[in-house]
Amino acid sequence: MPLAPWRSATTTSETADGWYSYNFDTTGQVNGLYRSTMCCTVTTPSQTLCLDKSFIIGPSVEDAVLDADLTDHTTAGTFGWYFQNPLGLVKDIWEYTTRSLNDFTDLVAAIWDNTVTRSLTTRSIAPGENIAQEETVEKQWTARFSGDGEVLVSKAYRAKLWILNTQTELADAVSNPSVTIYDANRAIPVSAPTVMTKVPATTGIYELVWTVPTGSVAGRWETVVNINIGGAASIQDGSYWEVETDSPAQVKINSITDNTVESITANVTIKNEGGNWYEYKYAYCVVSNQSNQCGGGDDTFYAQDSKKLLAGESWTTDLDAIVPNPGTYYFKLIVYWGTERSAAVRQFTATSGAVCLGDLNSDGWVDLTDFSILLFYWNTSNPIADLNDDGIVNLTDFSIMLFHWGACP
Numbered sequence: 001m002p003l004a005p006w007r008s009a010t011t012t013s014e015t016a017d018g019w020y021s022y023n024f025d026t027t028g029q030v031n032g033l034y035r036s037t038m039c040c041t042v043t044t045p046s047q048t049l050c051l052d053k054s055f056i057i058g059p060s061v062e063d064a065v066l067d068a069d070l071t072d073h074t075t076a077g078t079f080g081w082y083f084q085n086p087l088g089l090v091k092d093i094w095e096y097t098t099r100s101l102n103d104f105t106d107l108v109a110a111i112w113d114n115t116v117t118r119s120l121t122t123r124s125i126a127p128g129e130n131i132a133q134e135e136t137v138e139k140q141w142t143a144r145f146s147g148d149g150e151v152l153v154s155k156a157y158r159a160k161l162w163i164l165n166t167q168t169e170l171a172d173a174v175s176n177p178s179v180t181i182y183d184a185n186r187a188i189p190v191s192a193p194t195v196m197t198k199v200p201a202t203t204g205i206y207e208l209v210w211t212v213p214t215g216s217v218a219g220r221w222e223t224v225v226n227i228n229i230g231g232a233a234s235i236q237d238g239s240y241w242e243v244e245t246d247s248p249a250q251v252k253i254n255s256i257t258d259n260t261v262e263s264i265t266a267n268v269t270i271k272n273e274g275g276n277w278y279e280y281k282y283a284y285c286v287v288s289n290q291s292n293q294c295g296g297g298d299d300t301f302y303a304q305d306s307k308k309l310l311a312g313e314s315w316t317t318d319l320d321a322i323v324p325n326p327g328t329y330y331f332k333l334i335v336y337w338g339t340e341r342s343a344a345v346r347q348f349t350a351t352s353g354a355v356c357l358g359d360l361n362s363d364g365w366v367d368l369t370d371f372s373i374l375l376f377y378w379n380t381s382n383p384i385a386d387l388n389d390d391g392i393v394n395l396t397d398f399s400i401m402l403f404h405w406g407a408c409p
Helices: 061-067 086-095 107-113 368-376 395-403
Strands: 032-034 037-042 047-052 055-057 118-120 123-125 142-146 150-152 156-164 178-182 205-211 219-227 235-244 249-258 263-272 278-287 301-309 314-322 327-337 340-350
Touching (some): 156 235, 263 278, 263 301
Parallel strands (some): 150 235
Antiparallel strands (some): 032 055, 037 047, 219 235, 278 301
16 A cells, blocks of 8 residues: 655644644545554643554545455455454345355355255254254253152042142142152052142142052052143152051060070061051071171061061960070061061070080080079060070079089980
8 A cells, every 4th residue: 555655744733622623635645544643742841742643544444345346456456454343244245146065155045055965163954854843842941749758558648739830839730730650560550540639729739648559559659740831742740659568567586485596496476566467578697696687688688578467466386496506696587568577586596416504605504604694684675694595584593404414414
């Protein structure tokens, strides 16, 4: 671009409002960049402030755009014009009458309508496929369902539902929510309800009250709720809950009737304390540590079976176990009813050979050491010192000890 010829310093004029100015007549001047500096000097203290006031003489941007032609500005001599007049380039591209994908047609439509597989960065989008989906009403509403916990057979199961709109405010569904109840076998009970009921004088709150039928299978049940709020699909919610039988079991280990290795025998009683018959599953084991649970794979002995009992019926039987070595053990009996269980445990000493009553420390002698152990457990139910298994350590046990006093046979 041509530069303006050098001009000498010129004094500016002061206006009534305190501003200083200088008018430069551009008529007949050559187009190009004119460098100009305006300086202001004060004498006390002596200071000078200068500002760059350079300017360009040439056609206006609007005239340049109106006069622009795409082919007029592609030569090397005028290429720099676009960097000083970018709007001209934009207008040239947009108003060019024979545009195509390669020479500035409607770029958005041309790219989008192109039948070749399109890609936004690394996501390939086939023709007719949507990039995004509209946020539907069922995706904006939410629900809160409360229906877990434990329920006894023949007792009421209760559940409640709250429906919230896009402002998280309670709002009614189009219709009462439908409900499906599955039992522990994944079957739908015949009498199970199919809809929830709106709580009177409320908005968006529904409830369910249903009595679990007598004879229902115990275990983990499920409730599934479907809510129609006017969208293309329904909202779904629900929860799991436990059904318990009304037949709790009482469990007792009456005594260890045989503590001689290898065959150990315990006399036990199981009683149905509920109002209905029930087939109880039970397991029993012998462990060397009281904290050891039955069925853990590290039991000294483990077995399981089942027994059907009528309401109020008791069953007393002997349970046999194999204990290969003498020592102190725990006999455990666990009876299951629904998802609950009852248990009993009894400590005993397994001995070898003939039983030597009174040899409490199993050293082959009934002596003062055993008598000291007996006194330590006096008036307790400790099975070690309860020699006659009557549930109390007393004079009867002391008499048995005296009878066997001395060396064991």
